[in-house]
Amino acid sequence: MWQRGMGLGWGAFALLGLSACAQLELGNHLMKAPVPASRPQQQAAVRAPQEPNPIYKVGTPYVVNGVRYEPKEDPLYNTTGIASWYGYPFHGQRTANGDIYDMNAMTAAHQTLPMPSYVRVTNLENGRSVVLQVNDRGPFVNGRIIDVSRRAADLLGFSEKGTTLVKVEAVQGPTENLIATRGAVADAPLVTVAAAPRPVVAVEALAPAAGVALAPPPPTNTPRFNPTVPPEVTFVGVPATNRIFVQAGAFASYESANTLRSNLSALGPTAVTTVDVNGRPLYRVRLGPLENTARAETTLGMVIARGHTEARIVVD
Numbered sequence: 467m468w469q470r471g472m473g474l475g476w477g478a479f480a481l482l483g484l485s486a487c488a489q490l491e492l493g494n495h496l497m498k499a500p501v502p503a504s505r506p507q508q509q510a511a512v513r514a515p516q517e518p519n520p521i522y523k524v525g526t527p528y529v530v531n532g533v534r535y536e537p538k539e540d541p542l543y544n545t546t547g548i549a550s551w552y553g554y555p556f557h558g559q560r561t562a563n564g565d566i567y568d569m570n571a572m573t574a575a576h577q578t579l580p581m582p583s584y585v586r587v588t589n590l591e592n593g594r595s596v597v598l599q600v601n602d603r604g605p606f607v608n609g610r611i612i613d614v615s616r617r618a619a620d621l622l623g624f625s626e627k628g629t630t631l632v633k634v635e636a637v638q639g640p641t642e643n644l645i646a647t648r649g650a651v652a653d654a655p656l657v658t659v660a661a662a663p664r665p666v667v668a669v670e671a672l673a674p675a676a677g678v679a680l681a682p683p684p685p686t687n688t689p690r691f692n693p694t695v696p697p698e699v700t701f702v703g704v705p706a707t708n709r710i711f712v713q714a715g716a717f718a719s720y721e722s723a724n725t726l727r728s729n730l731s732a733l734g735p736t737a738v739t740t741v742d743v744n745g746r747p748l749y750r751v752r753l754g755p756l757e758n759t760a761r762a763e764t765t766l767g768m769v770i771a772r773g774h775t776e777a778r779i780v781v782d
Contacts, residue, residue, distance in 0.1 A: 516558065516559070516560055516566055517566075518560075518564065518565050519564040519565075520561075520564050520565035520581075520582065520601065521563055521564050522563070522580065522581070522582065523562070523563040523564075523580065523581045524537045524538065524539060524580045524581075525581075525603075530606045531606060531608075532770065532775055533606070533608075533770065533775045534775065535577045536578060537577075537578045538578060538580075539580050540578070540579060540636060541636050542636065543579060543585070543634070543635065543636035544633070544634070544636070545611060545633070545634055545778075545780075546590070546611075546631070546632065546633045546634075546779075546781035546782075547609060547610065547612075547631075547632065547634070547778065547780070547781070548610045548611065548629050548630070548631060548632070548759050548762070548763070548779055549587065549589075549610065549611065549612045549613070549614055549619075549622075549624070549629060549630055549631075549632040549634075550605055550607065550610050550612075550613050550614075550628065550629045551613060551614045551615065551616055551618065551624070551625060551628075552569070552575070552604075552605075552613055552615070552616070553569040553615070553616035556569070557569045561575075561581070561601050561602040562575075562581060562601075562602050562603040563581035563582065563601055563602070565582075565601040565602075567601075567602065567615075568615070569615050569616040569617065570616065570617045571599075571615055571617060572596065572597070572599060572615065572617060572698065573598055573599050573600070573601050573602070573614075573615045574587065574598040574599070574600050574601075574602070574612050574613060574614045574615065575600070575601075575602035575604035575605060575612070575613040575614075576600045576602075576603070576604075576611075576612055576613075576634075577603065577604065577606070579600050579636065580600070581600055581603075582600060582601050582639075583599075583600045583636065583639070584597055584598065584599055584600070584636070584637050584638065584639035585597070585598055585600060585612070585634050585635060585636055585637060586634070586635045586637045587614060587618070587622065587632050587633075587634050588632060588633045588634075588635075588702055589622045589623060589624060589630050589631070589632055589704075590630070590631040590632060590633060590704045590705070590708050591630050591631055591704070591708065592622075592623050592704075593701045593703065593704045594621065594622045594623050594699050594701060595622075595699070595700045595702050596618055596621050596698050596700075597637060597698075598614060598615075598618055599639065607763070608766045608767050609712075609759075609762060609763045609778065610629070611632070611634055611778075611779075612632065612634050621696060621698055621699050622699075630759075631708050631710070631759065631781050633781075708782075709754065709755040709782045710754060710755055710756045710757075710758070710759065710761075710762045710779065710780075710781055711752040711753060711754035711755055711756065711762075711779070711781075711782065712754060712756070712762060712765045712766045712769055712777060712779055713750055713751070713752050713777060713778055713779075713780050714726060714730055714736075714751045714752070714753065714769050714774050714777045715751050715774060715777065716748050716750045716751070717748070717749045718746070718747075718748065718749070719749070720738065720749050723738045723749035723750070723751050724738055724749075726751045726774075727751050729772075730751065730772070733753055733765060733768055733769065734756075734765060735754065735755075736751065736752070736753050737751075738750065738751055738752075739752060752780070753765055753769070759779075762779045763779070766778070766779055
């Protein structure tokens with residue numbers, strides 16, 4: 467499903483250079499816009515029900531608003547950025563892989579991951595974490611890396627706020643990994659293997675040690691989880707303070723990185739930092755830290771407008 471809040475006029479679509487498949491999808495979907503937290507949800511327009519026909523889909527490279535996206539299978543995907551959510555009026559519409567969008571389901575839209583695949587989304591502002599199925603394309607607002615359903619936004623605790631800082635990690639789904647099984651040979655012969663012998667183990671209750679008090683038995687009514695938190699939500703440790711940066715690029719050459727740093731310094735505090743990748747230094751050009759997500763999105767837009775379309779928002 468296509469973009470929430472692109473701010474792109476219909477007349478500009480011809481300039482996007484999308485593949486034939488992407489053009490078809492774009493023509494079949496409305497432009498998605500974030501719903502302001504202060505505005506009540508509107509009722510979905512009455513439309514004929516659609517039947518889901520989901521397929522496994524990776525897709526071909528495409529360009530939206532000057533940014534190139536390259537869908538691929540990436541079981542090691544792990545990145546940080548900004549999440550948004552979408553609900554009405556897209557509830558009941560077909561997604562990019564033929565599924566039907568249900569704003570009350572645990573799903574998400576992503577620009578490049580296969581559909582379907584699964585990701586763990588962690589809200590870096592409160593530690594809430596959920597697993598979602600990717601079955602749609604988007605978002606295409608600069609800096610946003612995932613668009614979750616309304617239900618997921620509620621569970622992650624940012625539906626009223628609209629956006630939040632997140633970490634998104636590829637995970638194996640509730641069933642077998644789709645990518646790993648694509649090459650399996652159908653009707654392969656089964657081999658029966660005899661079970662290992664199971665020895666008989668004697669069990670004997672031991673008397674308590676002399677002079678040692680027994681621990682009281684646990685209460686039988688102790689809940690297994692906090693009843694006020696839905697079972698889909700887990701809590702993970704997150705930094706008390708998140709620093710937000712715009713990463714304009716990463717280079718093997720310090721000279722190249724420093725040149726870019728100089729060119730972008732008028733946009734705000736800009737620095738070259740070094741990270742070790744496979745035993746070799748990589749020089750990253752970053753602007754920040756920035757005080758909030760709104761400033762980060764604005765800064766990213768200015769960096770992309772200068773031609774650095776690979777720039778992205780990162781959280782450290």
